Amino acid sequence: MIEIVSESKCISCNLCVSVCPTNVFDKVEGGIPVIARQSDCQTCFMCELYCPVDALYVDPNPEQITLKSEEDVENLGLFGGYREKVGWGKGRTPVAKHDYMYQLSAKTR
Amino acid sequence: MSERKPDLQLTADVLVIGGGPAGTWAAITAVSKGSKVVLVDKGYCGTSGATAPSGTGVWYINPDKQQREEAKQSRYGLGGQLADNRWMDRVLDRTYENMNKLGEFGYPFPLDELGNPYKRGLQGPEYMKLMRRLVLKAGVRILDHSPALELLADDHGVGGAHGYNLHTGETWSVQAGAVIIATGGCAFLSKALGCNVLTGDGYLLAAEAGAELSGMEFSNAYAISPTFSSVTKTAYYRYASFYYEDGTAVEGAGSQRGRSIIARNLLQGRQVYASLDQAPEDIHPLLRVNQTNFFLPFDRLGIDPFKDKFPVTLRLEGTVRGTGGIHIVDETCATKVPGLYAAGDAATRELICGGFTGGGSHNAAWAMSSGSFAGEGAAVYAATLGDSSSTRSLKGLSSSxxxxxxxxxxxxxxxxxxxxxxxxxxxxxxxxxxxxxxxxxxxxxxxxxxxxxxxxxxxxxxxxxxxxxxxxxxxxxxxxxxxxxxxxxxxxxxxxxxxxxxxxxxxxxxxxxxxxxxxxxxxxxxxxxxxx
The missing domain is CATH 1.20.58.100 (Fumarate reductase/succinate dehydrogenase flavoprotein-like, C-terminal domain)
Structure with a gap:
């Protein structure tokens, strides 16, 4: 489930509020978005992918809250990790284009 | 619902309910046939549904007689011989056409060794981001976070829908000549990847209008997933061995045929563990790139799925990977109710895979094909209504x-x-x-x-x-x-x-x-x- 909106990283663009398919976040006037309906999070990681500044952390566990701290997530290098692998963000190439996409099918045919 | 006018009232030729692959293909196709289109999504068109967070294979087969025959045979027997030869042909043709269009629209396909685009798969985030862009570019009005709560109809048939915007708190209504239901299947809030918006809403809307369903017995798809994860991508479990806690093998357990054995063990309270230890080492990096999200939970928890044993469960995917859905009565994906169409997982997929799973390539092909069939059909139907559509007296159909x-x-x-x-x-x-x-x-x-x-x-x-x-x-x-x-x-x-x-x-x-x-x-x- 979504666990962290990093206060130090978030720029209040509210994109996560818009793109979350299950309406988990609420916009806050003059502040950063809040996780308002955490149990509605389906753990699809889409908010992380759309966040332009890697300020969100979704824990893989869809049923339990792990209470990881922002510091832990930072130290483990988990902020933005998925977006990087998908190849979204300035100067990156989308993974969709990666040669391995074809090579796997050629090898496992 | 006639106590007061809705806060937002729109009119369109075609209303599409649902903004996943089927709904977005329906929308752009209806526009290309001259329709004014409104698309409403319960969540956000671009991230909603089972496709957006995943990678998926696509039933993209070259128009070569032998290759096509083999493709059609592949699930025919498994599906209990309930698929339809003509429909398989139509879907293979339309999928081929639409995937080629996706390339022209700018989808970043990888290249094969000859430098040709390789089109047998799509990455969900990329695909659905592109589809949203195409829908907007076509001039479609999108209402995000706007679930439809009921269809509107009169004696002539369905003529719109009425709903609620979760972000603004406003009610909306769209009066339309034709309505396409593309709301996906039903996974019963099991938290299978991307599936919690898929609660069978479209089935209920359609049935309230008098439409029928087909193949609802094919609704017991379960996906293997780690117990600690929502990622229900099962393709890589073909490389898995399954173990008990003491490290002995679970005889007969497997991803394709042996899922029942996993289920019977879990039923007896015996936890089953998996390890992708049968994947040859040289393809590990390829696997990691092909399904980025498969590895995300493991990486975050410091588990090496190629070596370590991790506990697995079976998560219900209902009719998302099952094949039951709204019964369609002709080649335009019309339901038996005038003005009402169904596409994607909301519609039955028995026509192309019978009672076997539609998971993976077939559902993806079906979504883009049935979406465009329905888009065309609805556009033509709406055009035949002409001006009479403005004088209709529509009523809400909600059963509550x-x-x-x-x-x-x-x-x-x-x-x-x-x-x-x-x-x-x-x-x-x-x-x-x-x-x-x-x-x-x-x-x-x-x-x-x-x-x-x-x-x-x-x-x-x-x-x-x-x-x-x-x-x-x-x-x-x-x-x-x-x-x-x-x-x-x-x-x-x-x-x-x-x-x-x-x-x-x-x-x-x-x-x-x-x-x-x-x-x-x-x-x-x-x-x-x-x-x-």
């Missing part, structure tokens, strides 16, 4: 009364009902392994839940959406189990413990419908549609 007044439902009642429905459809010994006794017991509970819901009014607020979802899941479960009772054999994914064999005399489809009283009837598979 929607009101602006206070709700008489007690708080927490909705959550209770959802859990009660899940208790009937999630257990492996009810849904995966079916018996007459189990199905009847579940139905008596489900019928009570339905009666409760029926007698309630729903006030138009943020909770109304969840209440309608609960109603849709209850109705869906009743169609599933009534149909499953009727099919006294084992065919496709439908497994009857009390009838473990396929029965050649039951090679027909089962059509269902009805709200307070659910009915099921047989429909023959057309002779000329059989694949030899």
């Amino acid at each position: 009364t929607l009101t602006r007044g206070a709700s008489d439902a007690k708080p927490n009642k909705t959550e209770e009902r959802v859990r009660a429905v899940q208790d009937e459809v999630a257990p492996y010994d009810r849904n995966l392994f079916r018996t007459s006794k189990g199905l009847n017991e579940s139905l008596s509970t489900l019928d009570h839940i339905w009666q409760d819901i029926r007698n309630e009014t729903i006030s138009l607020d943020a909770h109304s959406v969840k209440k309608r979802e609960a109603a849709a899941m209850t109705a869906t479960a009743r169609w599933m189990y009534n149909t499953a009772l009727e099919r006294t054999e084992t065919r496709g994914m439908h497994k009857r413990e009390d009838f473990p064999q396929q029965d050649a005399s039951q090679q027909y489809r089962l059509i269902s419908g009805g709200l307070d009283k659910v009915w099921v009837k047989k429909e023959e598979v057309a002779k000329e549609a059989v694949l030899h």
Whole structure:
């Protein structure tokens, strides 16, 4: 489930509020978005992918809250990790284009 | 709903409900046929649904006679010979065409060794981001976070929908010549990847308008996933070995044929572990790139899935990877109700994969094909209505009364009902392994839940959406189990413990419908549609 909106990283663009398919976040006037309906999070990681500044952390566990701290997530290098692998963000190439996409099918045919 | 005018009133030729692959293809196709289109999504068009967070194979087969024949045969027997030869041809043709269009529209396909784009797969985030852009570029008005709560209709048929915007708190209505339901299947809030918006809403909307369903017995798909994760991508479990806690192998367990063995162990309270230890080392990096999200939970928890053993479970995917859905009556994906169309997982996929799973490449092909068939059909239908559409007197069809007044439902009642429905459809010994006794017991509970819901009014607020979802899941479960009772054999994914064999005399489809009283009837598979 979504666990962290990093206060130090978030720029209040509210994109996560818009793109979350299950309406988990609420916009806050003059502040950063809040996780308002955490149990509605389906753990699809889409908010992380759309966040332009890697300020969100979704824990893989869809049923339990792990209470990881922002510091832990930072130290483990988990902020933005998925977006990087998908190849979204300035100067990156989308993974969709990666040669391995074809090579796997050629090898496992 | 006639107490007051909705806050936002729009008119269109075609209204599309649902903004996943089927809905977006429907929208851009209807525009290309001259329609003015509005698309509403319960979540956000671009991230909603099972496709957006995933990677998926696509049933993209070169128009070569032999390759096409092999492709059609691949699931025909597994699906209990309920697929339709002509429909498979149409879907293969349209998928080929649409995938080529996606390349022209700018989808970043990888290249093969000859430098040609390789088109047998799509990465969900990329695909759906592009589809949203195409929909907007086509001039379609998108209403995000705007679930449809009921269809609108008059004597001529369906003519729009009415709903609620979760972000603004406003009600909306769209009057349209034709409506396409592309709301996906039903996974009963099991948290399978991307599936929690898929609660059978479109089935209920369609049935309230008098449309029928088909193949609802093919609704017991379960996906392997780590116990600690929502990622229900199962392709890589072909490389898995399965173990008990003490490290001994689980005999016969596997991803394709051996899923039942995993389920029976879990039923007995024996945890099963998996390890992808059969994947050759040289393809590890390729696997990591092909399904980035598969590895995300492991990486975050410091698990090496190629070496370590991790606990697995089976998560219900219902009709998302099952094949049941709204019955379509002609090549335009029309339902039997004038003005109402169905596409994607909301519609039955028996036509291309019978009772075997539509998961992976088939559902993706079906979404883009049926979406464009429905988009064309709805556009033509709306055009024939001409000016008469402006003089219609439409009424809401919700089976529970929607009101602006206070709700008489007690708080927490909705959550209770959802859990009660899940208790009937999630257990492996009810849904995966079916018996007459189990199905009847579940139905008596489900019928009570339905009666409760029926007698309630729903006030138009943020909770109304969840209440309608609960109603849709209850109705869906009743169609599933009534149909499953009727099919006294084992065919496709439908497994009857009390009838473990396929029965050649039951090679027909089962059509269902009805709200307070659910009915099921047989429909023959057309002779000329059989694949030899």
